[in-house]
Amino acid sequence: MIAADAPEPGSVLYQIEDARARARRSFQVKFALTWVALVGGLVVALYVTGNIDTEFISTWAPFIVAGAWVTVYISLISIVLATLLALIGAMGRMSRNPYLNGVASLYVSLVRGTPLIVQVFFIYLALPQVGVVLPAIPSGIIALSFNYGAYMTEIFRAGIQAVPRGQREAAQSLGMPERQLMWRIVLPQAFRIVIPAIGNDFVSMLKDSSLVSFLAVEELLYRAQLVGRQNFRSLEALIIAATIYWILTIAFSFAQQNLEQRMARGDR
Amino acid sequence: MTDHIVHPVTGAHLGDNIVRAQQIEKYFGRNHVLRGLDIDVRQGESVMLIGRSGSGKTTFLRCVNFLEEPSAGWVEIDGLRVDADPLHTRSRAHLEQIRQIRIRSGMVFQEFNLFPHMSVLANLIEAPTKVNHVPKAEAIERAEAYLDKVGLTEKRDEYPQRLSGGQKQRVAIARALCMEPKVLLFDEPTSALDSDLIGEVLKVMEDLAHEGTTMIVVTHEMHFAREAADRVIFLEEGLVVEEGPPEVMLSEPTDGRTQQFLRRFLAD
Ligand SMILES: Nc1ncnc2c1ncn2[C@@H]1O[C@H](COP(=O)(O)OP(=O)(O)OP(=O)(O)O)[C@@H](O)[C@H]1O
Numbered sequence: 001m002i003a004a005d006a007p008e009p010g011s012v013l014y015q016i017e018d019a020r021a022r023a024r025r026s027f028q029v030k031f032a033l034t035w036v037a038l039v040g041g042l043v044v045a046l047y048v049t050g051n052i053d054t055e056f057i058s059t060w061a062p063f064i065v066a067g068a069w070v071t072v073y074i075s076l077i078s079i080v081l082a083t084l085l086a087l088i089g090a091m092g093r094m095s096r097n098p099y100l101n102g103v104a105s106l107y108v109s110l111v112r113g114t115p116l117i118v119q120v121f122f123i124y125l126a127l128p129q130v131g132v133v134l135p136a137i138p139s140g141i142i143a144l145s146f147n148y149g150a151y152m153t154e155i156f157r158a159g160i161q162a163v164p165r166g167q168r169e170a171a172q173s174l175g176m177p178e179r180q181l182m183w184r185i186v187l188p189q190a191f192r193i194v195i196p197a198i199g200n201d202f203v204s205m206l207k208d209s210s211l212v213s214f215l216a217v218e219e220l221l222y223r224a225q226l227v228g229r230q231n232f233r234s235l236e237a238l239i240i241a242a243t244i245y246w247i248l249t250i251a252f253s254f255a256q257q258n259l260e261q262r263m264a265r266g267d268r
Numbered sequence: 269m270t271d272h273i274v275h276p277v278t279g280a281h282l283g284d285n286i287v288r289a290q291q292i293e294k295y296f297g298r299n300h301v302l303r304g305l306d307i308d309v310r311q312g313e314s315v316m317l318i319g320r321s322g323s324g325k326t327t328f329l330r331c332v333n334f335l336e337e338p339s340a341g342w343v344e345i346d347g348l349r350v351d352a353d354p355l356h357t358r359s360r361a362h363l364e365q366i367r368q369i370r371i372r373s374g375m376v377f378q379e380f381n382l383f384p385h386m387s388v389l390a391n392l393i394e395a396p397t398k399v400n401h402v403p404k405a406e407a408i409e410r411a412e413a414y415l416d417k418v419g420l421t422e423k424r425d426e427y428p429q430r431l432s433g434g435q436k437q438r439v440a441i442a443r444a445l446c447m448e449p450k451v452l453l454f455d456e457p458t459s460a461l462d463s464d465l466i467g468e469v470l471k472v473m474e475d476l477a478h479e480g481t482t483m484i485v486v487t488h489e490m491h492f493a494r495e496a497a498d499r500v501i502f503l504e505e506g507l508v509v510e511e512g513p514p515e516v517m518l519s520e521p522t523d524g525r526t527q528q529f530l531r532r533f534l535a536d
C-alpha cells in the first residue's frame with residue numbers, strides 16, 4: 001500500500017492523496033445534504049400544508065414507540081428459533097437417510113411455496129379448527145420461525161458445504177466420529193460463514209414481524225394502525241411506525257457491520 | 269508376490285510388517301486407477317512413493333486410511349485388517365473399523381488442513397482428548413513435546429492463519445504425531461510451499477525417518493528420498509514397476525520406465 005506511510009507534504013503523492021480525501025469528503029457532504037433536503041423537505045411540506053397534527057404526534061408517539069419493544073422481542077425470539085430449525089433442516093437436507101431428507105425437503109418446499117401471511121393465519125386461525133389453540137404472540141413467533149427457518153435452511157446448507165473438504169478429511173484422518181466432526185470442526189466454521197446472512201435475515205424479520213399485527217399482537221404496526229384509525233390520523237401514525245422500522249433496521253445493520261468487522265479482524 | 273527388498277545396511281533396524289495393503293484396486297467410474305497394489309511396510313520403515321502425475325500415488329495413500337474406499341483388497345495396520353467394501357454398504361461395523369484404521373494412522377496433507385478456528389494447541393489436543401480420551405493435561409504435555417520436536421514451541425497459542433506455510437505444515441505433522449499413530453502418511457507435504465519453506469518441513473520429516481517413525485511418503489523431492497527413505501517404490505498406471513533402496517532406485521534403476529521417469533524428472 002502506497003498510502004500506508006504518509007507521503008511528505010508538497011510531494012506529488014501527497015497532492016494526489018489530498019485531492020482524493022477532499023473528493024471523498026465532498027461526496028459525503030453532498031450525500032448527507034441530499035438526505036436532509038429530501039426528508040426535511042417532506043416533513044416541512046406536510047407541516048406547512050397543515051396536514052400534520054403535531055398534537056396527535058406528541059400524544060400518541062410514546063404509545064406507538066412502545067410497540068417497537070414487542071417487535072424487537074418477537075423478532076429476536078424468532079431468529080433464534082429459526083436458526084435452530086435451519087440447523088436441523090440443513091442436516092436433514094444433507095442426510096443420506098431418505099426419511100429425514102424427505103421431511104426436511106418437504107418443510108422447505110412447503111414454507112417457501114406459500115406466502116408468509118398465509119402461514120401466519122394458518123397457525124392462528126386454521127389450527128384451532130383441529131384443536132390447536134395458540135395465543136397470538138406464540139402464533140406469530142411460530143409462523144416467523146418456521147418461515148425463516150426454511151429459508152435459512154438453504155443458507156446453512158450452503159454454509160456447511162462451503163467448509164473446505166480438506167477440513168472434513170483432516171478430521172476423519174484423525175479418527176473423529178461423524179458427530180464430533182460436525183459439531184467441533186464443520187459447524188463452527190459454517191457458522192462464521194452464515195453469520196452475515198443471519199444478520200440480514202434478522203433485519204428482514206424486523207419488518208416482516210409487522211404481519212403479526214393481523215393477529216392483534218400489540219407491536220409497532222398494530223399500535224400505529226389502532227390509534228391512527230381511532231383518531232383519523234393514519235398519516236401521522238404510519239409515519240411514526242415507518243420511522244421506527246427504519247431506525248431499527250439501520251441500527252441493527254450498523255451493529256451487524258461492526259460485528260462482522262470485529263470478526264474479520266479477530267483470529268479466525 | 270514381491271517380497272520387498274530391504275536396505276542391506278539399514279534393514280536391520282526394521283521390525284515386522286506393521287502396515288499391509290494387499291491387492292488394492294481402485295476404479296473411479298471406468299477409470300482403473302489402482303490395479304492390484306501389494307505394499308507392506310515394516311515397523312520403523314520409511315517408504316517413498318514416486319511416479320508421474322496420475323500414476324495413482326495419492327489414491328493409494330488415501331486408500332490406506334480409507335479416505336477413498338478401495339474397490340478391492342484389504343488394509344491391515346497393527347493387526348487390524350479391514351477389507352474393501354466396494355458395494356458401499358457402509359455398515360456401522362465397517363465404518364467403525366475404518367475409524368480404528370484412521371486412529372492407527374496419521375495423515376499429512378498437501379494443503380495442511382489445520383482447523384482455522386482453533387489455536388495451534390487446540391489443533392493438537394482435539395483428537396487425543398476427544399477421540400482417544402487422553403486426559404487434557406497429558407494431551408497438552410504431549411502436544412508441547414511434539415511442538416518442540418517440530419521447533420514451534422513459541423507458536424503454541426497462535427492461530428493457523430498467522431503461520432507461514434512451512435510452520436503450518438510442521439504443526440500438521442505435530443498434530444498427526446499427537447495421536448501416536450503406527451504409521452504416518454504424507455501426500456506431497458511440501459508441494460504447496462514456497463521453495464524457501466520446503467527445507468524446514470523436509471528436515472522435520474528426515475528426523476522422524478531417522479528416529480524410526482514408520483511412514484509412507486508421496487514425494488517429488490528426490491534428494492530428500494535419497495536421504496530419508498529405506499525403500500523407494502516407483503508406481504506407474506496403478507502398478508508397482510520397481511522398488512528398492514534409494515541408492516539403487518534413484519541412481520541405477522533396472523526398469524526402463526523408472527529410468528525414463530528419473531531422466532525426465534531430473535532434467536526439469
Ligand atoms: N476423486 C476422483 N474422481 C475421479 N478420478 C480421480 C479422483 N481422484 C483421482 N482420480 C484419477 O485417478 C488417477 C490417479 O490420480 P492420483 O491423484 O492418485 O495421481 P497421483 O499419482 O497422485 O498424481 P499427482 O502426482 O499429480 O498428484 C488420475 O487419472 C486421476 O484423474
Ligand SMILES: [Mg+2]
Nearest residue numbers: 325326327456
Ligand atoms: Mg497426488
